[in-house]
Amino acid sequence: MEGRYHSIESFGNVDGPGTRMVLFLQGCPLRCLYCHNADTWLMKDGNTITTDEVITRFEKNIAFYRKGGITVSGGEPLLQIDFITELFTKLQAKGVHTCIDTSGAVFQPGNQHQEEKLKQLLAVTDLLLIDIKHIDSAKNKILTGQPNEHMLSFIRFVDMQKVPFWIRHVLVPGYSDDQDDLYQLGKFIGDLNYAKVLEVLPYHRMGANKWDMMGMEYPLETVIEPSKESVMEAKQLIFKGIAERQAERRAAQKN
Ligand code: SF4
DSSP states (O other), rough: OEEEEEEEEEESSSSSSSSSEEESSOOOOOOOOTOOOGGGGGGGGGGEHHHHHHHHHHHHTGGGGGTEEEEEESSGGGGGGGHHHHHHHHHHHHTEEEEEEOOOTTOTTOOHHHHHHHHHHTTTEEEEEEOOOOOOOHHHHHHHSSHHHHHHHHHOOOOOOTEEEEEEEETTTTTTHHHHHHHHHHHHHTTTTSSSEEEEEEEOOHHHHHHTTTTTOOTTTTTOOHHHHHHHHHHHOOOOOOOOHHHOOOOOOOO
């Protein structure tokens, strides 16, 4: 099967455990104001690659991936769910660790056909990296172009399938760093059973040049990258929410 892709990073170290091949698929329904991969947005801009070609590229450097594996990122990789399912089915049969980096923005709660496809994919997926862009739906719409209810439903769906995932949150000053929002984000995460790692990533301007090259005005021109201290503080607020929600759950179980 063929997929449309943007690029391949042979030795990625930030998209999942260990050293990984990272396949960036083309196409994304979101328009995040801080997007560092704006050139992945349109499906037509990508090139094609087959699952066997991906595997051949992977096996060329397989010695480096023993403690890592493969991550499929984007864009929004779940736009090409059949392609990933075929790829991961072949790779898992070879013992390769498989990971998807997604926002869940394509999830349609109640769409049974899609849920069946997702279950097939999750059956051959070892880990997900899930972006929660914003816990507040109205602010999520400002930041990404879409409200967040379906994205949060996606996370609950993955949690119910008992597949482990990491949560990622990009801290954008003035957009996603409100103290109560961070605390509420923690409360949401505290309700989940398979969230294993929390990463708070500082907003950075590294993708701004792509906006320029595409003839678009970069919307966060005046936003300054957050300090290490504010990232730490944000993480602490989220952990406070997680701890409190988990304590509430334990108390409810006792009663
Ligand atoms: S989900 Fe990722 S690729 Fe899509 S707009 Fe947001 S940052 Fe860009």
